[in-house]
Amino acid sequence: MEVTTLARRATWTGGAVQERLRRLNLITTVPPLAIVGVLLVVLTARTWWHVVLQVIGLIAALATAERWTAGDFIRVARPCVAITAAVWLAGALNDDSSSFYGLCVVGSFTIPPLPRHRIAALLGLAVLVAALGASNPLFFHDYGVGRLLQYVVIPAVSVVVSTAFTFVSQRLYDLVAELEQSRDREAELAVIRERMRFASDLHDIQGHTLHVVKLKVALAEKLLVGDVDRARQELREVHTLVGDTIVQTKELAYAQRRLNLSAELENAKNLFEAAGIHVRVDREAEVDARAGELLGQVLRETTTNILRHAQAEQVRITLTESGISIVNDGAQEGGLPELNGLSTLRQRLADDGGELKVEQQDGRFLTAAAFPRREDVR
Incomplete structure (x- = not known):
C-alpha cells in the first residue's frame, strides 16, 4: 500500500x-x-x-x-x-x-x-x-x-x-x-527503497520462521520414539509459530508491524536451547525505545544466521541502553561469510544514525549494533 x-x-x-x-x-x-x-x-x-x-x-x-x-x-x-x-x-x-x-x-x-x-x-x-x-x-x-x-x-x-x-x-x-x-x-528511488525494505522484512519473517519450523519438526520426529508428549509440545509450538508468522505478514503488508525486543530475546533464547546451544543473556540496561525495533531485527537475523551457518555450542547476548552484541562460537573457518540480511540491516541502521559491526576471529563470530547514547548526541 x-x-x-x-x-x-x-x-x-x-x-x-x-x-x-x-x-x-x-x-x-x-x-x-x-x-x-x-x-x-x-x-x-x-x-x-x-x-x-x-x-x-x-x-x-x-x-x-x-x-x-x-x-x-x-x-x-x-x-x-x-x-x-x-x-x-x-x-x-x-x-x-x-x-x-x-x-x-x-x-x-x-x-x-x-x-x-x-x-x-x-x-x-x-x-x-x-x-x-x-x-x-x-x-x-x-x-x-x-x-x-x-x-x-x-x-x-x-x-x-x-x-x-x-x-x-x-x-x-x-x-x-x-x-x-x-x-x-x-x-x-524512494519507491524502490520501500520495496527493498518490504522484501527484507518479509525475508526476515518467512526465512526465520521456516528455518525454525524445520528445526522443530526434525526435533519432534526424533522425540516421537521416546518422548511423545515433548514431540506434541514441539508441534504445538510449530503451529503457534506459523500462526504468529501469518499475523506478522499481515501486519507487514499493512505497515503495522513492530518488533518487541524482549519477545525477540525470549524467542532467541528458546530457539538456541532447543537446538542444544547454551545461551547467556546479559541485560545491563533497558534499551532506548527508538532503537528497540532495529535491534530486535538484528537479533532475529543473527539468530537465524547462527542456526543456519554455525556449529555453535555457546552464544552470549549482551544488551545495553543503546546497543546489542551477539557472540557465538563454532564459526566457519575462512573469511567473513556473505550475509545479505545483515548487509541490508547495516544500511538501515546507518540511515537512523546507528552502526552495525560484524567480526570473525578464532572461531568466534561477533555481531554488534549500537546507536549513539543520548548524552553523546547532546
Whole structure:
C-alpha cells in the first residue's frame, strides 16, 4: 500500500508541477506579447491594410508562444515563420515598419529550442529580416539612413535581442524541468527503497520462521520414539509459530508491524536451547525505545544466521541502553561469510544514525549494533 501510494503521488506531483509551469509561462509570456502587438497596431498602423498585416502577424506570434509554453510548437512554428515572413515583406512594401513584429516573435521562440546550430540559425534569421526589410528602400528608391535604420538595422537587431531574452527564459524553464525530473527520480528511488525494505522484512519473517519450523519438526520426529508428549509440545509450538508468522505478514503488508525486543530475546533464547546451544543473556540496561525495533531485527537475523551457518555450542547476548552484541562460537573457518540480511540491516541502521559491526576471529563470530547514547548526541 505504501509503495503504491508513493508511486501514484510521484506521478501526480510530476504532472501537476508541469501543468503549473505551463500556466506560469502562459501568463508571463502571452499577455505581454499581445499588449505590445496591440499597442503597435494602435500607434503605428496608418491604413486598414497595415492593421490587417499586423493583426495576422500578431495572431501567428501568439499561436507560436502558446504552443511554446506547451512544449509543442514545432508543427506550428514552421508555417508561422512563413506567414510572418510574408507579412513583413508585404509590410515593408507598404511602408509599415511595425510588420516585422510577428516574425521577430516567432523567430525568437523557434531558435532557442533547436538542438544545435542555434547561432547560425539566429544569424540566418537576422539576415532574412534585414533582407526582407531592405525591399522597402529598394521599392521606394530611398536609400537614406532613416529608412535603412527603420527597415533593416532595427528589425535585425530586435530579432537578435528578443531571441537572446527567449533563450534565457528557455534555459530557466529547462533548469526547472530538470529539477522536477530529479524530484521524480528521487520519488522513484524512494519507491524502490520501500520495496527493498518490504522484501527484507518479509525475508526476515518467512526465512526465520521456516528455518525454525524445520528445526522443530526434525526435533519432534526424533522425540516421537521416546518422548511423545515433548514431540506434541514441539508441534504445538510449530503451529503457534506459523500462526504468529501469518499475523506478522499481515501486519507487514499493512505497515503495522513492530518488533518487541524482549519477545525477540525470549524467542532467541528458546530457539538456541532447543537446538542444544547454551545461551547467556546479559541485560545491563533497558534499551532506548527508538532503537528497540532495529535491534530486535538484528537479533532475529543473527539468530537465524547462527542456526543456519554455525556449529555453535555457546552464544552470549549482551544488551545495553543503546546497543546489542551477539557472540557465538563454532564459526566457519575462512573469511567473513556473505550475509545479505545483515548487509541490508547495516544500511538501515546507518540511515537512523546507528552502526552495525560484524567480526570473525578464532572461531568466534561477533555481531554488534549500537546507536549513539543520548548524552553523546547532546
